[in-house]
Amino acid sequence: MNAPVSTPTSAPALTKNQSLVFDVLDRSDAPMSAYTILDRLRDHGFRAPLQVYRALDKLLEFGMVHRLESLNAFVACAHPESECCGKGHGHGHGTVAFAICESCGHVSEFHDHEVDHRLGAWAKAKNFKPAKTTIEIRGLCGACAA
Amino acid sequence: MNAPVSTPTSAPALTKNQSLVFDVLDRSDAPMSAYTILDRLRDHGFRAPLQVYRALDKLLEFGMVHRLESLNAFVACAHPESECCGKGHGHGHGTVAFAICESCGHVSEFHDHEVDHRLGAWAKAKNFKPAKTTIEIRGLCGACAA
DNA sequence: TGACACACGTTATAGCATAACGCAATTGAT
DNA sequence: ATCAATTGCGTTATGCTATAACGTGTGTCA
Ligand SMILES: [Zn+2]
Ligand SMILES: [Zn+2]
Ligand SMILES: [Zn+2]
Ligand SMILES: [Zn+2]
Numbered sequence: 001m002n003a004p005v006s007t008p009t010s011a012p013a014l015t016k017n018q019s020l021v022f023d024v025l026d027r028s029d030a031p032m033s034a035y036t037i038l039d040r041l042r043d044h045g046f047r048a049p050l051q052v053y054r055a056l057d058k059l060l061e062f063g064m065v066h067r068l069e070s071l072n073a074f075v076a077c078a079h080p081e082s083e084c085c086g087k088g089h090g091h092g093h094g095t096v097a098f099a100i101c102e103s104c105g106h107v108s109e110f111h112d113h114e115v116d117h118r119l120g121a122w123a124k125a126k127n128f129k130p131a132k133t134t135i136e137i138r139g140l141c142g143a144c145a146a
Numbered sequence: 147m148n149a150p151v152s153t154p155t156s157a158p159a160l161t162k163n164q165s166l167v168f169d170v171l172d173r174s175d176a177p178m179s180a181y182t183i184l185d186r187l188r189d190h191g192f193r194a195p196l197q198v199y200r201a202l203d204k205l206l207e208f209g210m211v212h213r214l215e216s217l218n219a220f221v222a223c224a225h226p227e228s229e230c231c232g233k234g235h236g237h238g239h240g241t242v243a244f245a246i247c248e249s250c251g252h253v254s255e256f257h258d259h260e261v262d263h264r265l266g267a268w269a270k271a272k273n274f275k276p277a278k279t280t281i282e283i284r285g286l287c288g289a290c291a292a
Numbered sequence: 293t294g295a296c297a298c299a300c301g302t303t304a305t306a307g308c309a310t311a312a313c314g315c316a317a318t319t320g321a322t
Numbered sequence: 323a324t325c326a327a328t329t330g331c332g333t334t335a336t337g338c339t340a341t342a343a344c345g346t347g348t349g350t351c352a
Contacts, residue, residue, distance in 0.1 A: 033308075035308070099269065118261045118264075128254070128283070128286070129285045133281075134281070134284075137278075138276070140277070141274055161299065162299095196301080196342095218339060
């Protein structure tokens with residue numbers, strides 16, 4: 001009864017909790033902490049942080065959500081389904097970078113081949129095997145810099 | 147009596163607490179959390195997290211310590227006093243990147259002009275004003291990748 | 293002297309994340 | 323059909339990370 005519900009669309013089937021969490025994030029125009037998500041979902045039966053964290057773990061695994069390390073917060077993936085270089089939400093290859101406005105909270109997700117390439121080259125030269133790369137720029141967005 | 151003690155060397159004068167915290171970090175071969183630092187300094191009179199966090203805030207401000215966002219931990223700056231492009235510990239310009247081994251904990255601090263340039267170009271194009279940029283690569287170091 | 297800045301110490305609290313238990317449902321052999 | 327393995331779920335308790343708010347002492351500079 002708690003198994004994922006298959007949908008006619010693409011993307012992995014989400015369970016009820018996963019859908020609820022993703023919808024909250026997707027509708028938000030700013031990153032949300034796990035506890036803020038929890039509060040938003042109290043009316044839907046959420047009572048404990050683990051319900052949120054477990055859903056987030058899966059959504060992260062599916063590539064539908066990103067974690068912002070410098071904020072301890074989460075955002076829905078903002079990639080179009082088909083990017084220049086990748087498979088959209090899966091981020092087929094390449095690292096994603098985030099520009100985070102410290103005033104309005106808006107987050108821009110982007111990708112830069114050359115950055116990827118340079119970091120990859122450094123890793124190769126040092127014989128370092130990258131697993132996950134975090135790039136986050138904190139500052140003021142165009143609107144807020146005024 | 148608690149004012150910074152001037153030293154004959156360069157660098158900003160550190161207070162006793164700041165020195166103690168920096169020394170602990172500098173001697174460590176892996177990042178340390180604030181609470182781990184606290185435990186290491188119990189014998190030196192440290193009793194509360196704030197004593198550590200206040201020292202860390204200053205050391206971060208001085209550029210002598212970096213915060214690893216993906217670990218919620220801290221490392222002493224590993225830059226040589228005079229880098230190719232900068233003023234050493236102050237990181238005169240340019241962003242620093244970290245490669246973090248998830249097996250042995252070793253951290254390599256480096257800088258890449260081109261990465262900087264590309265992120266700067268993106269920001270300029272989007273009219274985004276960067277304040278602080280985080281670049282962290284988690285993975286396996288050469289020794290651990292074996 | 294008084295106003296100020298700054299480092300410090302302490303207690304309490306807030307915010308983020310996981311451990312450990314048990315139950316229910318699904319899946320996929322045998 | 324039945325059993326074992328897997329997965330999702332709910333709950334309670336706990337641990338880790340960080341800051342708020344208060345007061346003290348000290349050096350600086352009108
Ligand atoms: Zn994305
Ligand atoms: Zn903004
Ligand atoms: Zn450094
Ligand atoms: Zn290693």
